[in-house]
Amino acid sequence: MRKLLATGVLALPLLAAPAAVFPALAEAGHGPKLLDTRFSFEGPFGTIDRAAAQRGFQIYKEVCAACHAMSLMSYRNLMDLGLSEAAVKGIAAEVQVEDVNDVGEKIERPGKPSDRFKKPFPNDAAAAAANGGAAPPDLSLIIKARPNGARYVFSLLQGYVDFDSLTDQQKAEFGLAKDYKLEEGKHFNIYFQPGEQGYKIGMAKPLSDGQVNYVDGSKNDLPSMARDVVTFLAWASEPHMEARKRTGVRVVLFLLIFAGMMYAVKRKIWADAH
Template structure:
């Protein structure tokens, strides 16, 4: 009797181990299939530059969608002129934004935003931001592209990687303990993310008439955030190219001098 019991227990244990192995293999395959998308960005490469039309649309996405929760505390409204906008255009974009300031009597009052103001924060402080977002403040987006591994691909992936609960397989639901109330994102580490899907088709109406698909909105706001994270990228690249050209010219000149100096020595 003990022999049969032991054999049965061993069979059940083997089955359980086999099931776990299959499950782990399935999840590994799922993770492998859902790596960050490798999207080509206009600003990549030694000669890359920012697509200013896309970045301008990206600011519109940020202002109308992302700014409700995310701050950009390192940015000033005057910085938007570097995207090809005139001061008058920027003033028109921010005309309805009210910021807090002190008047001559030292009292806090609201006034229209000026070019010299930082981007308005959606919350007065980090504690208020956390209280309004289930205990965790949304990250500041000023340098988010530089701060996250994967850079622009990470930001773009998160914005486009949401999967509805009814589209998830039972294996994935069980493995990651996903409920209908969770936001599942195939690119986010751990896959469960506190932020609900922020973008969707026609979430904004672009001022330039571009069709506002989810992919377009995500790409545009990523372009804007990439520029905000490194606004001097183009100048840095130009300087690097000039330095390389100078060094090549200097090397050629030194080689010519060397040939001239040593010409009668051979």
């Protein structure tokens, strides 16, 4: 029975993995291994590197926001990353948002901190039409929506390969079908939906070395930028992660102390029982 329970518990994460959303990577042994790295927010004590996340927001704003919405985020949430209220007001005011005025007429006004991040397209159909049929997904929860999300997006951003420069042997190593063709508007990415007809992503390589000049003068090669934008997206996917971990640590500490006390009580009560 205990064995059965243990296998049940071990199998739980497997059942919970969103295999249907992204079957190719969830299957062991398919596609290249994700790039190895460590993020500040990993592990039971990990926290979000605020400076990295702020740089990541700059990348989102200057690059990704042209195509990807983050509809669960409001500008004022950025204050959690250490931006001042004045800075957040400034960032929000850079966009024009639709609203109605006092007499019910449609107007455009500068954004306020309480506004949600401005969407690049009015709806999914328009987003797909502008991107060759593949709508850019909302990035609010993307790190949670993919297995091993942080490492996956980190790898994906660095996973572009010039298809025409691949040798036949390399194509064979990827397991591509004989009649494999990369259609117009698709790009070859070694981490995207591997398979005989796979690796085709509708997003052109969004980031290259030195593309964004950081206000804080940090390193802006591709791996550094990928790490920064993933840190920002990880924070957005789970803004209360740090509080959750703190609670966990407190609970474990409490249980340890409580167990010690109970042990002492037990020894005292049973001391004379021989």
